[in-house]
Amino acid sequence: MRRIATSGGGIRWRCQASLDAARLSPAARDAWGREKTAANRLVARGVMEQLNQRRRLRDPG
Secondary structure (H helix, E strand, O other): OEEEEOOOOOEEEEOHHHHHHHOOOHHHHHHHHHHHHHHHHHHHHHHHHHHHHHHHHHOOO
């Protein structure tokens, strides 16, 4: 992770892979973004399924 200064004077954290993708062509950058979004959705879906299973076990009724 790297700290990147924004144009508004703030600071954002960015992973090195996203910084590398920013240097690619617009089409390649968009493809990388779609791939990352899909992967993040899968992870989020898995986390929610685990939480829902725990809730059902804890609160059967």
